[in-house]
Amino acid sequence: MVNYSASNFLQIAFITLSILGIALLWAQNRFTAMRYLLGATALLMTFNFVEETKVVNLGYLITPSFSLLMGPLFFAVVAQLISTNYQQQRKHWVHLVPAAISLLFNHWPQWVLAAGTLSQIVYFSLSIKALIRYQHILPQNRSDANKLRADWVKRILWVLVGVALVDAVRHNLQPYLPIPLLLRWYLVMQLSYFLIIALLVIRAVREPQLFAGLTDGEQALGLSVIEGCDKGKCKADETTQADALFKELNKQVHSQQLYRLPRLSLRDLAQHTGLGEKDISWAINQGYGGNFNDYVNAQRLADVVSQLDSVKESNSNKKVRLLDIALEAGFNSKSSFNSLFKRHLGMTPSQYLVAKPQ
Numbered sequence: 001m002v003n004y005s006a007s008n009f010l011q012i013a014f015i016t017l018s019i020l021g022i023a024l025l026w027a028q029n030r031f032t033a034m035r036y037l038l039g040a041t042a043l044l045m046t047f048n049f050v051e052e053t054k055v056v057n058l059g060y061l062i063t064p065s066f067s068l069l070m071g072p073l074f075f076a077v078v079a080q081l082i083s084t085n086y087q088q089q090r091k092h093w094v095h096l097v098p099a100a101i102s103l104l105f106n107h108w109p110q111w112v113l114a115a116g117t118l119s120q121i122v123y124f125s126l127s128i129k130a131l132i133r134y135q136h137i138l139p140q141n142r143s144d145a146n147k148l149r150a151d152w153v154k155r156i157l158w159v160l161v162g163v164a165l166v167d168a169v170r171h172n173l174q175p176y177l178p179i180p181l182l183l184r185w186y187l188v189m190q191l192s193y194f195l196i197i198a199l200l201v202i203r204a205v206r207e208p209q210l211f212a213g214l215t216d217g218e219q220a221l222g223l224s225v226i227e228g229c230d231k232g233k234c235k236a237d238e239t240t241q242a243d244a245l246f247k248e249l250n251k252q253v254h255s256q257q258l259y260r261l262p263r264l265s266l267r268d269l270a271q272h273t274g275l276g277e278k279d280i281s282w283a284i285n286q287g288y289g290g291n292f293n294d295y296v297n298a299q300r301l302a303d304v305v306s307q308l309d310s311v312k313e314s315n316s317n318k319k320v321r322l323l324d325i326a327l328e329a330g331f332n333s334k335s336s337f338n339s340l341f342k343r344h345l346g347m348t349p350s351q352y353l354v355a356k357p358q
Contacts, residue, residue, distance in 0.1 A: 007187050008053060011045040014194050018042035021201035031204055033076035040069055041197060064109040067116020068099040071123030074160065077200070078127040081150060082134040095123075110171060117168040124161045128154055139293035140281055143264040146293075146336045152203065156196055163192050209263075246287025249273060249280060259299035260330040266292050296330070297340055303329040304341070308353055322349045 018038040025031040025038075044066040050056050051063060072095035079092070098119065102112050131154045139145040167189050174182060252273045253259055261268060269292075270277045281292060288295045307325050323334055326349075331337040341349050 004053065005183065005187075007183070007190055008049055010187065010190050010194060011049045011052075014045040014190070014197070015042050015049075017194070017198060017201065018045070021197075021204075024201070024205050028208065030080065030208065033073070033080040034200065034204060037070075037073040037077055038197070038201070040066065040073055041193075044070075061106040061109055062103070064106050064112040064116065065099050065102040067113050068102050068119050069096065071116075071120040072096055072099075074120075074157070075123040075127050075130075078130055078153060078157070081153065082130060113171050114168070117164050117171075120164045121161055124157045124164070128157050131157070139291040140285075141266045141292060143259070143293055143296035143330070144262070144332055144336075146339075147333055148209075152199075156199065159192075160196065163189065163196075242283050242286030245275075245279060245283040249275060249283055249287075253299065259296050259303070260328065262327075262330055262332040264296055264330065300326075300329040300331055301340055301344060304331075304337075304349070305345070305352075308349070312353065320353060322353070 018041045021038045022035050022042075025035055044063060047058075047062045047066075050058060051061065072092075075095070076092060098115075102115070105112055131150060135149050135151075138148060142148060170182070170185050170189065177185075253269070256272060258264060258269060258272055266277050266281060269275075269280055273280070275283075284290070284292055284295045290298075304325055307329075308320075311320055323337075326334070326337040331340075338348060341347075341352070345352060347355065
């Protein structure tokens with residue numbers, strides 16, 4: 001008779017979660033990498049269950065090789081999160097080769113697991129670096145940059161780095177620690193991974209727009225603007241041209257009220273104005289003195305303030321729905337609107353509404 005432990009029941013739950021996640025994300029190409037990650041997780045937990053319960057005698061360890069697989073797969077999820085073209089880059093399959101080769105060396109599981117831990121730390125670190133770069137470029141292209149920053153993914157990756165290091169300590173201390181302590185430690189590690197995967201699935205299902213990503217062209221444009229100004233390439237003799245172009249752009253933005261489009265992007269603005277994306281980005285950075293995200297949200301904020309001033313001047317007793325005004329002006333979330341309003345005006349929208357004119 002097989003005695004099942006708490007870890008075995010958690011493995012069953014893990015398998016169920018992974019299969020459910022794959023089913024929920026099956027029809028969307030944007031989640032290809034995440035489906036691979038969930039599939040690998042389901043396989044890992046299946047092999048863990050089989051090896052620990054011995055319901056089937058495999059005769060050979062498989063699970064150590066998965067430690068070399070999870071890092072590249074997490075990196076693929078992040079890469080697809082920040083880039084719309086990642087699924088077209090077949091070269092990334094080469095990152096899975098070490099995991100396949102390691103199957104030949106699982107007679108020495110401690111060495112394979114050590115290599116897997118190192119691999120995970122490297123790939124998680126590369127993922128964090130890619131996210132930081134994405135967050136730096138995003139405001140140059142999107143007016144909803146704050147909503148798409150994916151800070152939560154970066155926090156998950158830092159947690160994964162910590163979990164990988166703690167798990168490495170567990171593997172190396174196995175010969176020296178009592179079995180009950182090792183089993184509890186193993187259960188905590190599995191539960192940590194379970195919660196992380198569950199969070200990924202929940203965010204992907206509930207907020208798929210967070211995985212919109214940027215095209216290679218948008219990333220290259222944003223990076224060129226940032227690097228150009230950082231390296232002093234924003235020439236003073238171009239200021240007059242930039243100011244003139246910015247005035248024309250600003251005129252069109254206000255005449256068509258383009259800033260009221262909730263998810264306005266640099267590409268959208270180019271299509272509405274007939275100007276090139278590169279010219280718009282250059283004009284805003286030079287003529288306005290900030291990035292695309294700052295400019296668009298400043299126009300939205302000015303719109304809201306103007307409407308609130310009109311309400312205050314009319315002395316109307318009609319109840320004002322601040323969120324409706326914010327959404328009409330183009331803001332797509334209450335939190336980002338409140339944060340921006342307080343940062344620029346030093347008070348909340350409610351406080352501004354009742355404050356006396358200066």
